[in-house]
Amino acid sequence: xxxxxxxxxxxxxxxxxxxxxxxxxxxxxxxxxxxxxxxxxxxxxxxxxxxxxxxxxxxxxxxxxxxxxxxxxxxxxxxxxxxxxxxxxxxxxxxxxxxxxxxxxxxxxxxxxxxxxxxxxxxxxxxxxxxxxxxxxxxxxxxxxxxxxxxxxxxxxxxxxxxxxxxxxxxxxxxxxxxxxxxxxxxxxxxxxxxxxxxxxxxxxxxxxxxxxxxxxxxxxxxxxxxxxxxxxxxxxxxxxxxxxxxxxxxxxxxxxxxxxxxxx
Amino acid sequence: xxxxxxxxxxxxxxxxxxxxxxxxxxxxxxxxxxxxxxxxxxxxxxxxxxxxxxxxxxxxxxxxxxxxxxxxxxxxxxxxxxxxxxxxxxxxxxxxxxxxxxxxxxxxxxxxxxxxxxxxxxxxxxxxxxxxxxxxxxxxxxxxxxxxxxxxxxxxxxxxxx
Numbered sequence: 001x002x003x004x005x006x007x008x009x010x011x012x013x014x015x016x017x018x019x020x021x022x023x024x025x026x027x028x029x030x031x032x033x034x035x036x037x038x039x040x041x042x043x044x045x046x047x048x049x050x051x052x053x054x055x056x057x058x059x060x061x062x063x064x065x066x067x068x069x070x071x072x073x074x075x076x077x078x079x080x081x082x083x084x085x086x087x088x089x090x091x092x093x094x095x096x097x098x099x100x101x102x103x104x105x106x107x108x109x110x111x112x113x114x115x116x117x118x119x120x121x122x123x124x125x126x127x128x129x130x131x132x133x134x135x136x137x138x139x140x141x142x143x144x145x146x147x148x149x150x151x152x153x154x155x156x157x158x159x160x161x162x163x164x165x166x167x168x169x170x171x172x173x174x175x176x177x178x179x180x181x182x183x184x185x186x187x188x189x190x191x192x193x194x195x196x197x198x199x200x201x202x203x204x205x206x207x208x209x210x211x212x213x214x215x216x217x218x219x220x221x222x223x224x225x226x227x228x229x230x231x232x233x234x235x236x237x238x239x240x241x242x243x244x245x246x247x248x249x250x251x252x253x254x255x256x257x258x259x260x261x262x263x264x265x
Numbered sequence: 266x267x268x269x270x271x272x273x274x275x276x277x278x279x280x281x282x283x284x285x286x287x288x289x290x291x292x293x294x295x296x297x298x299x300x301x302x303x304x305x306x307x308x309x310x311x312x313x314x315x316x317x318x319x320x321x322x323x324x325x326x327x328x329x330x331x332x333x334x335x336x337x338x339x340x341x342x343x344x345x346x347x348x349x350x351x352x353x354x355x356x357x358x359x360x361x362x363x364x365x366x367x368x369x370x371x372x373x374x375x376x377x378x379x380x381x382x383x384x385x386x387x388x389x390x391x392x393x394x395x396x397x398x399x400x401x402x403x404x405x406x407x408x409x410x411x412x413x414x415x416x417x418x419x420x421x422x423x424x425x426x427x
Contacts, residue, residue: 030400030401030403030411031401033401033403033404033405033411034401034402034403037403037407038403040313040315040316040317040407041313041314041315041407042315043315044311044313044314044315044316045314045315047314047315048314048344134345137345138343138344138345138347139344141344141345141346141347142311142314142344142345142347142348143314145347145427146313146314149402149403152379152380152382152402153402153403155380156380156381159380159381219380222380
């Protein structure tokens with residue numbers, strides 16, 4: 001349960017942080033505001049998951065944190081909290097999908113990645129809101145209402161760019177080619193997901209592959225884009241084996257708390 | 266007047282820092298109020314997961330209740346059932362309109378996840394025309410979308426149905 005909650009939190013935080021990189025740099029004011037709002041939703045969702053993960057962790061700290069080697073984390077005296085989990089773990093202790101940590105790229109990459117992840121979250125949270133774990137269910141119920149906006153917004157942009165100009169279409173094709181090898185990981189269960197499925201907390205993510213492909217295919221058809229054939233895929237994020245991009249992201253995101261532990265403003 | 270209705274009355278003084286015409290009661294985020302021996306226990310629910318106003322609101326609830334002699338003040342946050350604009354009071358909707366923000370439409374009209382779905386007839390808070398268009402799904406805060414009136418040409422915020 002702790003690892004599942006941490007994974008859900010890490011996914012939300014890392015994609016949220018990536019999207020926040022657009023704040024002040026969006027292609028136009030409205031879309032700058034849109035992507036920043038989405039980032040805010042995701043970081044808020046991450047906080048809800050981290051708060052729960054911290055409570056679980058405090059109940060059985062030794063067992064749950066032995067995979068964390070970061071000295072900064074183990075120096076925390078007293079109960080750990082959401083910030084300790086977000087700011088004091090190292091890259092190999094994060095459990096997010098690789099797709100979430102890739103660089104934001106151009107607008108086409110950001111939109112395509114957002115659509116892929118939001119669709120996955122929509123399917124996942126729709127089920128999770130009926131989970132036997134009431135706390136995860138409540139977070140999912142809350143998050144789903146926001147994710148529905150994210151799917152609609154990113155889906156509309158997929159169609160607008162795919163069916164837009166020659167250049168926007170070309171950029172979408174490049175983005176899809178670049179991101180596709182990272183999609184497979186969404187549907188391949190990690191050990192903690194198999195355990196969660198066995199105890200009835202959540203379905204095996206394999207179950208979402210087909211509905212995800214159907215929904216993506218429907219949007220791509222409207223956009224005049226091709227759904228790539230199934231191919232080999234990158235994996236490892238859920239086991240802590242990340243791309244080099246995550247380390248750079250964490251260096252920036254965690255700098256303040258690492259340099260000035262406990263800083264507040 | 267019962268003690269709990271006194272607390273509800275006091276909470277009317279706490280305003281949403283981002284939409285200062287609305288009280289937290291108007292907004293529908295106060296889910297439960299209990300009088301304890303000398304203090305109060307307030308249950309709140311966030312509007313959006315990442316709404317930065319929530320921390321400020323919790324602090325203001327503490328301050329206002331402390332100002333009325335309640336101690337200790339405990340604030341609990343619940344996520345389920347998830348907040349909906351259905352819980353906004355009718356007075357709250359009137360205050361929004363007077364402030365220049367279009368109040369949320371009733372739920373049954375909207376909230377579908379279909380692409381390019383437009384909300385029905387969002388009314389311009391300035392000239393009351395229904396001839397308006399959405400400029401952006403996301404506005405100055407998580408709870409608002411940006412619209413423009415096609416008649417008086419004024420842009421305006423719409424407190425979106427959620």
